[in-house]
Amino acid sequence: MANDIESPLDGDLGGFPQQVDYGDSNIITLEGLEHVRRRPGMYIGKLGDGSHADDGIYVLLKEVLDNCIDEYRMGAGKTVEVTVREGHVEVRDYGRGIPLGKMVDAVSIMNTGGKYDSKAFKKSVGLNGVGTKAVNALSSDFVVQSYRDGQTRRAVFAKGKLIDDSNVLEDTKSERGTYVYFVPDKELFTGYEYRDEYIETMLRNYSYLNTGLTIVFNGKKILSKNGLLDLLNENMTSDPLYPIIHLRGEDIEIAFTHSDQYGEEYYSFVNGQHTTQGGTHQSAFREAIGRTIKEFYNKNQELTDIRNGIIAAIAISVEEPVFESQTKTKLGSRDMSPSGGVSVSKFVSDFLKKELDNFLHRNSETAAVMLQKIQDSEKERKAIAGVTKLARERAKKVNLHNRKLRDCRIHYNDTPGKDENKNRLIAESSIFITEGDSASGSITKSRDVNTQAVFSLRGKPLNSYGLTKKIVYENEEFNLLQAALNIEDGIEGLRYNKVIVSTDADVDGMHIRLLLITFFLQFFPDLIKKGHVYILQTPLFRVRNKKETFYCYSEEERIAAMAKLGANPEITRFKGLGEISPDEFKHFIGKDIRLDQVTLKKEDAVQDLLSFYMGKNTSERQTFIIDNLVIEEDV
Numbered sequence: 001m002a003n004d005i006e007s008p009l010d011g012d013l014g015g016f017p018q019q020v021d022y023g024d025s026n027i028i029t030l031e032g033l034e035h036v037r038r039r040p041g042m043y044i045g046k047l048g049d050g051s052h053a054d055d056g057i058y059v060l061l062k063e064v065l066d067n068c069i070d071e072y073r074m075g076a077g078k079t080v081e082v083t084v085r086e087g088h089v090e091v092r093d094y095g096r097g098i099p100l101g102k103m104v105d106a107v108s109i110m111n112t113g114g115k116y117d118s119k120a121f122k123k124s125v126g127l128n129g130v131g132t133k134a135v136n137a138l139s140s141d142f143v144v145q146s147y148r149d150g151q152t153r154r155a156v157f158a159k160g161k162l163i164d165d166s167n168v169l170e171d172t173k174s175e176r177g178t179y180v181y182f183v184p185d186k187e188l189f190t191g192y193e194y195r196d197e198y199i200e201t202m203l204r205n206y207s208y209l210n211t212g213l214t215i216v217f218n219g220k221k222i223l224s225k226n227g228l229l230d231l232l233n234e235n236m237t238s239d240p241l242y243p244i245i246h247l248r249g250e251d252i253e254i255a256f257t258h259s260d261q262y263g264e265e266y267y268s269f270v271n272g273q274h275t276t277q278g279g280t281h282q283s284a285f286r287e288a289i290g291r292t293i294k295e296f297y298n299k300n301q302e303l304t305d306i307r308n309g310i311i312a313a314i315a316i317s318v319e320e321p322v323f324e325s326q327t328k329t330k331l332g333s334r335d336m337s338p339s340g341g342v343s344v345s346k347f348v349s350d351f352l353k354k355e356l357d358n359f360l361h362r363n364s365e366t367a368a369v370m371l372q373k374i375q376d377s378e379k380e381r382k383a384i385a386g387v388t389k390l391a392r393e394r395a396k397k398v399n400l401h402n403r404k405l406r407d408c409r410i411h412y413n414d415t416p417g418k419d420e421n422k423n424r425l426i427a428e429s430s431i432f433i434t435e436g437d438s439a440s441g442s443i444t445k446s447r448d449v450n451t452q453a454v455f456s457l458r459g460k461p462l463n464s465y466g467l468t469k470k471i472v473y474e475n476e477e478f479n480l481l482q483a484a485l486n487i488e489d490g491i492e493g494l495r496y497n498k499v500i501v502s503t504d505a506d507v508d509g510m511h512i513r514l515l516l517i518t519f520f521l522q523f524f525p526d527l528i529k530k531g532h533v534y535i536l537q538t539p540l541f542r543v544r545n546k547k548e549t550f551y552c553y554s555e556e557e558r559i560a561a562m563a564k565l566g567a568n569p570e571i572t573r574f575k576g577l578g579e580i581s582p583d584e585f586k587h588f589i590g591k592d593i594r595l596d597q598v599t600l601k602k603e604d605a606v607q608d609l610l611s612f613y614m615g616k617n618t619s620e621r622q623t624f625i626i627d628n629l630v631i632e633e634d635v
Contacts, residue, residue, distance in 0.1 A: 033108065033137035033160030040188060042420040043134040046427060049191050052597065053198045053531060054276075054427075057184045060138060062202060063131035064091045064180050069206055069272050071095025072213050077177060081216045082203065084194050087183060094177040097148035100168050104155050107132045107144050108162065132180070136160050138189075139182040147174045159185060202274075204234070209272045209315050228255035228313040231267060236311055237525070237600055242369040247355045252348065256289070256312035258373045262469060264307050264490045265526045269315040276530065283492075284345040285314045288352045293370070295353075296360050301374055304489065308377040318344070384470040405484050406444050406454040412497040413486065425451050430498040431484065432536065432589070433457060434577065435512055443502065445582035447589060453496060455484055460508070461515045464522050472523055491526050499527065500595065502536040504576040517598060528600050537594035538580065542572040551587065553594065 036043055040056065044063075048055025061084075068080045068091060077094035084090075098106050110133055136142045137160035145154040152171035156164040184192055200222070203215045207224040208231040215222045224230045229246040238259035246255045268275045268282040275282065289312070290303035360367045381388075410422070412429045431453040434440040440456035447454060462475050472478045482488055486495045501516050503509035513535060520527050527533055539551035543561035550561035562569055574580055580588070588594070 033110070033133060035110075036134050036137035037160065037188070039420060040134075040138055044138070046424060047189055049189065050193045050195055050198075051595075053201065055192075056138070057189055057192050057194060058198055058202065060135045060182065060184060061089055061091075061199065063135050064089075064182070065202075065206065066131060066273070067178070068093035068095065069210060069213075071177075072210055073272065078212060079214045079216065082199070083218055084196070084199060085218070087192065087194060088181070089183070089194075090179070090181050092177060092179045094175050097176045097178055098144070098146040100146055100148055100151060100153045103144065103146050103153050104162065104165060107136050107142075107155070108157065108160065109133070133160075135180075135182055138185055140185040140187075141181070141183040143179075143181040145179040147171060147176050147178070149176070205231070205269070205274050206272060209269055228253050228267075228315060231255065231313050232257065232311060235267070237529070238311070240311070241309075241373055242366045245356070245359060245366070247351075247359065249351050249355065251317040252351050253315045254285070254313065254352070256310055258309045258370060259311055261309055261311075261525055262523045263309075263526055265311045265529065267313040269313075271317055272315075280344045281314060281316050281318075281348065284348040285312070285352075287345070288349040289356070291349075292352045292356050293360075293374075296357055296367070297371060297374075302378065302381070305374050305377040305381060309373060314348070316344070316348070380468060380470075384468070384473060387470055387473045390473075404456045404458075404480065406440075406447075407484075408448075408453040409450050411495040413493050413495055427497055429453075429496045430500055431455055431496040432500045432502045433481070433516060434502045435459070435504070435509065442577060442580055442582050442585045443589060446586035452589065453484075455481060457512070460512055461519065463515055464519045467522070469523055478519060485527075487524055487527065491524065491530065491532070494527070494532065497532060498534050498595070499532050500534045500536050501598075502538075502577065505538065505540065506576070509576075521600075525600070528598050531597055531599070533598040534595040535598065536589070537596060538574070538577060538588050540574060542574065542584075543569050545569050551584075 040047060044056040044059040045054065046056055048057070050057050061082075065080070065082070068077070071077050071093055072080070072095065074095075076096045079094055081092040082090070132144075136144075136157050139157075140159060142157040142160075143154065144157075145152060150170065150172050151168050152166075152174060153168050154164075154166040155162060186192070196218070200217060203217050203222050204224075207213060207215055207222050208227055211224055211227050213223065226246070227248070229244055232244050232255050236257075236259070238261045240257040240259055242257060244255050244257045247253070264286070266282055266286070268279070268285070270279070270281060286307065287303075289310075290306045293306050294301050294303065360370075408429065408431075410425045410429055412426060414422075414426050414429075416423045416426055428451045430451060432440075432443050432447070433455050434443060435457050436459075440454050443452075444454045458477065461477055462471065464471055464475075464478070472482055484495070485499065486493045499520075501513050503512045517528070517533070520533060537553055539553050540555075541552040541558045541561075543550045543552055543558060543565060545565045548565060550557075550564070552558040552561050558571070562571070577585075
């Protein structure tokens with residue numbers, strides 16, 4: 001889909017720079033943890049301000065927690081205490097405690113740690129001796145204290161540099177374990193704020209994968225007795241068609257069921273790490289579960305029909321896992337152990353072939369419901385087969401000259417690597433879905449062609465509530481949008497990390513938002529559940545005088561701007577995106593972009609939501625819905 005992408009030598013990328021001096025003075029050696037501070041993206045992915053679940057401040061917390069979880073998995077300590085208040089974080093575990101003689105080195109010298117010794121830490125998450133060091137380097141205040149064998153040691157750091165070290169002291173009262181306190185550096189994490197809901201989700205995932213572990217978060221206990229069974233029960237937003245199938249073995253646990261929702265939905269984990277982008281274990285699971293069920297029924301079924309509507313979770317343990325980036329969101333390992341043992345694919349396949357096949361033979365009622373679901377999916381697929389084929393051919397032809405799509409160069413499904421900058425750009429890949437040519441024109445002219453694509457709608461899209469997936473292929477606009485996102489067969493191949501709905505802030509714009517969200521909820525709910533859908537916030541007012549200009553997103557901001565500028569400032573009310581010039585628009589979709597993430601919670605039953613928002617309501621009720629829409633809370 002290489003549509004309307006400017007030449008790499010165009011614009012601000014332009015041409016070759018003039019030659020500059022390059023000598024001994026240009027060679028720099030970074031001391032201690034300074035490299036982490038210079039290149040934080042290599043270690044925590046991105047900085048952010050805490051408004052998104054993958055922002056750096058949550059990665060810092062996760063790196064500290066990973067050590068606590070590894071202690072538990074090695075049989076040491078059943079409780080972890082986490083306190084987060086006003087940006088200050090405290091974590092206390094009751095594991096073995098960092099060896100006192102090497103405690104300072106373990107948190108301050110790169111490539112130092114116990115995880116290199118597979119006898120001391122088997123099947124752990126942190127293996128590269130980086131995690132806690134990165135937290136230390138990126139924190140304005142960092143304290144570590146270890147309790148071990150009746151002794152303790154406490155060290156204080158600031159921005160990675162040692163400020164105070166108590167050395168080894170006697171301590172006969174405290175339980176063994178490790179205490180860590182840190183404050184993310186506000187110079188790096190500008191205006192950050194921790195959100196309890198993101199932390200709680202992270203901690204719940206830890207509890208599902210470590211049954212028997214109690215995590216106390218700000219005084220609230222979080223624990224799981226049934227592992228992945230609890231995860232699905234607490235996260236499914238559609239009713240299961242049959243009781244969740246829950247299977248456990250050595251180094252593997254799976255849970256799954258089917259629902260009436262479209263597509264496939266997966267939660268995957270390696271050594272307790274939530275691999276949000278999947279990897280070899282998730283791919284192996286998708287393949288193995290389809291083939292195992294197909295062999296059980298001994299029918300000529302399509303794997304896509306078998307997996308349609310599936311909601312599943314898989315967790316495996318691997319010795320020395322290889323992840324595709326430092327943030328460990330995608331597993332790259334193909335073997336279960338570093339010695340080239342059994343492959344992940346064979347391990348998962350053999351487990352399912354035995355355990356799932358046995359389960360289905362023993363549970364004929366579940367097997368019958370599952371078969372009916374597969375047959376229903378097959379009937380629907382065959383009913384729209386002709387339409388699907390024509391739509392794909394049309395989309396393929398149109399995509400070559402699709403004037404409604406202005407693509408970007410770098411995509412979310414590009415292969416990540418060791419290049420920090422490329423990985424950052426992959427994570428930033430976005431597509432703006434706009435209404436009308438004027439709005440798309442402003443965004444197109446002011447966007448970053450490396451990471452920002454634009455898809456232009458022709459007026460209001462169809463209300464897809466209650467319709468079958470046939471409509472996706474019959475409706476040219478929906479079909480082209482589906483093709484642009486590359487989500488026809490699930491979101492594993494998603495081309496943009498952020499799908500940004502960019503409409504005017506009036507009633508018509510709100511309605512278009514609802515129609516698009518309805519489309520995603522109806523046919524691709526995982527797109528929203530995995531946090532890829534956003535609403536673009538644009539300013540309502542421009543307030544300026546000859547010296548300063550303020551863009552205001554609310555009446556309160558307008559009043560504050562007027563107070564700052566004094567008497568008689570010029571005030572412009574933006575009625576639509578098309579009224580904002582490209583020169584101005586670049587401020588609103590650049591580093592200061594304001595996005596509201598569309599979220600879906602357990603209590604938000606999808607069908608009830610769709611019925612409420614897009615069903616046959618009275619016009620008064622629809623007006624009320626639009627006027628009172630709060631994306632963060634309602635959807």
